[in-house]
Amino acid sequence: MIKILTDSSSDLSKEILKKYDITVIPLKVNMEGNDYLEGIDLTPPEFFVKLFSSENLPKTSQPSPTAFAETFSKFREDDELLCLTISSGLSGTYQSACMGKELSGANVTVFDTLAGSLAHGFQIIRAAELAQNGYSIGEIVTELEREREKMNILILLDTLENIVKGGRLSKFQGSLAKILNIKVILEGVNGKVEILEKVQGKKRFQKKTLEVIRHRKEDFSNTFFGITHTGNVEEAEALKAELIQQFQPKDVIVRYMGATMGTYAGKGGMIISF
Template sequence: MIKIVTDSSCDLPIDTLKEFEIPFAPLNIFVEDQTFKEDIDITPEEFWQSMSKSHELPKTSQPSPADFAGIFEEIQKKGDTPLCITISSKLSGTYQSAVLGAEMTGSKAIVFDSLAGSISHGIQVLIAARMAKSGATVEDVLSALRIYRDNVKIIIPLATVENIVKGGRLSKFQGSVVNILNMKIILHGVNGEVKLLKKVRGNKRFRAAIIELIEESA
């Protein structure tokens, strides 16, 4: 039987992961001088609160290969095949950690690169979990994941550039100019990477641009 594994960046609610019995490897989150295991030591709500209060953008690091190796071993002890779906390899080293975790244990785990983040990654995890529960083969699950991955359109509208400034991608001066001009930025996912798609001025144009992009994609 296939057993789905993921990492915490999929942004699925813990209750959903428990419902489908999906084990996950938590990313490490660094908020100023504190370290947390995502979705274990800190909830999403607590993270957002900490981020808004922090003067620096929180940083993350991928789970270790050992984190994945331990999960894979437990699954294989029960005679199941681990299928691990990770955040995009172009956004994090998590995919490589999972690959190394499989190699460390001689595991037969299959590691799939979602080429996405957040809920687009999470949807792939759900697709796989539902198919595995219904008895689908590994080949069928991977085929469905590739179809989704190749056709999904990811749009990332930024209502504020505050975190981009905190992260150093924009200077404080540039951030101030953007705010004064009421510029809104829309990013999108391109082959697993995040790139600039469009810049518009004003909230009305921002909303109109988002709706237009959704209509074009649909």
């Protein structure tokens, strides 16, 4: 039997994880000297309360190879395991899972989703559905490679404060962006994050985001959108309504962003996956 496993960065609901019997190996979050297991010791709302009241950014770390090996070893010998991880360009989780595979000697295929948040989560759901429909591991991986190639990931930064704190941008650049009211749209490209657009002002920011989406596809009727946010629920729901009105997609899912991506997204940040 094929069993699906993943790390905790996919931002899928507990209901979805239970529905598809998906095993989760949590990432670790260190905040103010305290260690938490993502999604177990610390929920996303609790994480963002702590994040926004702290002067220092938390540190996230991948599960250890031993943690993966121990989880892999719990399954029966005749189970086929498919472990989908957050992008290797964002975290060392993929490498850790590969090492865990070697340590355990279990029958594991490790797949790099080249994504985070719900772009990662959508691939997990797809893998689980295919497994339930009798596809082999090889057939599932082939289909996932197609899905991964087509996936769009837009990261909307309302503030650059956390990017500055994380050393990804100088304080001068961050201050200038704040003075000029600069908002940034980042894009996931081959598993890494690149700047796509810099926009001045909130209204232009929203308009540009919708323009970018509009140019990605001609028909959105079979498209699932995923929106993850850092506690700005009303903005995320307003964006959902706009996506439904303009593109008539199959569905729009709104979820809290997890610590892995949320650490750098900061206040007002959102990720759109489709």
